[in-house]
Amino acid sequence: MELWFAERHTQNVKFSIRVDRQLYSGQSDHQRIDIFESKEFGRFLTLDGFMMLTEKDEFIYHEMIAHVPMAVHPNVEKVLVIGGGDGGVVRELCKYRDIKHIDLVEVDPLVVEVCREYLPSVACRLDDERVHIRHDDGLRFLRSVENEYDLIIADTTDPFGPSEGLFTKEFYGSCYKALKEDGIMMNQHESPFYEEDAITTQKIHQRIISSFPISKVYQAHVPSYATGHWLFGFASKVYHPVRNLDSVSWNMKGISTRYYTTNLHSGSFTLPYYVEELLKNVE
């Protein structure tokens, strides 16, 4: 038998993974949730048919969104993760003993439940005593928060459907307000290559720079995402992502990673010319 999961990266490009079995399929109040088992990518999670993560390459995305700010900010104690119900970002953050409190605001309780059951290598630290899970809309949660977090990580789905509100000027402004005076906000920034995606990347950047004095974009190679070229945003009140990187102190912590290194950290902020231009056009 041949069973293939296919995702349209554009109307004219399709990426397909051969599937052994569908392990789970359900519908929450927010979205359709599926878990598949595959030989090449291990288990993978889709929401409304869109690839969220695979066991084989999720380390890339999660390490790159979590360790970059942690190697820059000298003293992160309180973190807010918006989205990220799979637990991958939380798993990476839990590697830091200095972090005292993590709020995870995931709107969909079923995502958390399904990932706990089917993706234990990702969800494994959701039970850490420092982690506090709230099922609420990220934007609504933020409205009542001020001067509270050292770090906010917006680990969202693409900017339509349930996550649409998490890519607005209001959202980035609320993050700014919720951060302490030297806080950092991280976000997934989509891919720069296909035209429609490039426009989305521009829009996100434009909105973030109107809220934060420092806003830089960096990249990683994520094979299961469209084009494999994925961008992340580093927005900050004080710290510069490369000039304030403290490699010595990060490497002293002995954090184990498979993608992130402090060398790669600096390298990942050097962008292709066409991506630089794309971002400059809205600066």
Next chain:
Amino acid sequence: MELWFAERHTQNVKFSIRVDRQLYSGQSDHQRIDIFESKEFGRFLTLDGFMMLTEKDEFIYHEMIAHVPMAVHPNVEKVLVIGGGDGGVVRELCKYRDIKHIDLVEVDPLVVEVCREYLPSVACRLDDERVHIRHDDGLRFLRSVENEYDLIIADTTDPFGPSEGLFTKEFYGSCYKALKEDGIMMNQHESPFYEEDAITTQKIHQRIISSFPISKVYQAHVPSYATGHWLFGFASKVYHPVRNLDSVSWNMKGISTRYYTTNLHSGSFTLPYYVEELLKNVE
């Protein structure tokens, strides 16, 4: 009508591009050659059904294999390109006025002919008076050459079929011999993610380090290649690819690029930890 070109990146992963028309299909003594027209990637060339280049993203591969050595070596006058019958590498090299002579050794005359006709934006500089095209096997051509070139670029297909001999110890040894005392050899180095590809990457690296005192690997984002994560090799007798990068002098030349920058140059040599380990295992 829906017409899709599909390539198996592994037995269990498929990448598909919707095609408007097949513009050309032919069989040479060496391989099957096809040209397709597509909305998302423009025209693209396949050899024996494997993606070689697309109009939309070929600039990435060609710029990254050509400009990296040109920004390091202080005085490239004579270059050998092995493979590269599409003309993309030659087009980038022809941007340098200092280069006096380019030998292009492409085994298959039909590739050159087809690219001249269907991919003029790639093949456009094959008629430059400095370019000398020879239809010969790369390895055979090299046997009689000694101390001749400042730069050799091995712009080959994957390491099976017609290109198999261009990934052997003998080939790298012959390149070493054909280079002047401060020469540089560049090669495409496959992708590090899928297991089979990772093993190929390792083998190539192992063979190159046995011939060259300096051998470094760097990366780029090429959407139409497997996983989008593509590696290149920089092998050299004297120059280090990052320490000997002369950004000022390269930027003074006013070479126009869409992907390469001298900042990106340095960044592209910072590899993910798992790729570093893959390479270290054979060093």
